[in-house]
Amino acid sequence: MFWNDKWNRDIDFGAAFRDSCVWYFRQVIDDIGQEKMREELYKLQYGNCDISDWEGRLNTNNNNRALTGFWIESSLEISPKEQTEVMQRIFGTDLVCSEEIRNRLRQVMQETEQDPAAIAIYGKTGMGRSNGIIDAWFTGFAEFGENRVYFCVYLGKSDDENISSAAAKEIAIRLVSEYFKN
Numbered sequence: 001m002f003w004n005d006k007w008n009r010d011i012d013f014g015a016a017f018r019d020s021c022v023w024y025f026r027q028v029i030d031d032i033g034q035e036k037m038r039e040e041l042y043k044l045q046y047g048n049c050d051i052s053d054w055e056g057r058l059n060t061n062n063n064n065r066a067l068t069g070f071w072i073e074s075s076l077e078i079s080p081k082e083q084t085e086v087m088q089r090i091f092g093t094d095l096v097c098s099e100e101i102r103n104r105l106r107q108v109m110q111e112t113e114q115d116p117a118a119i120a121i122y123g124k125t126g127m128g129r130s131n132g133i134i135d136a137w138f139t140g141f142a143e144f145g146e147n148r149v150y151f152c153v154y155l156g157k158s159d160d161e162n163i164s165s166a167a168a169k170e171i172a173i174r175l176v177s178e179y180f181k182n
Helices: 013-018 022-032 034-044 080-091 099-109 165-181
Strands: 120-130 133-144 147-158
Touching: 013 022, 013 099, 022 034, 034 080, 080 099, 080 133, 080 147, 099 120, 120 165, 133 165, 147 165
Parallel strands: none
Antiparallel strands: 120 133, 133 147
């Protein structure tokens, strides 16, 4: 049994993505394997691309292998600026991902309704804790007509228990809405 009740069931990619289901993605990366994972991270230029701590042993928050990995408070690191650049590489004109992958990601990242007269917002939350210090973010992009903006709201490292990925998401949606209003 996992601390997050949403993880204690059979789950598909969409639900795993929305609920940040760590055990699901642990299985995915193990299926992909280290060589292919390294290759894909380099193709995306995803932060430092460091998967050297494949098992996630640097993360001292958890010793359950299903809940650890190189991307969780471990060897893989990425800055907020780099996160926006990755979004741009995936959804911009670089075409580092197939149209099928981009469409699937858009589908699971969709945060707002697809009303042509409204702002469409797509994103992914994230949160980590290391030595009692919390960091949280919401990264993605927004579209309004033909205009697109990429963003990452990062609520730095803090011991404030009110820091959350939901708060970062709320801030991002408010800022993007104000940006497109002007």
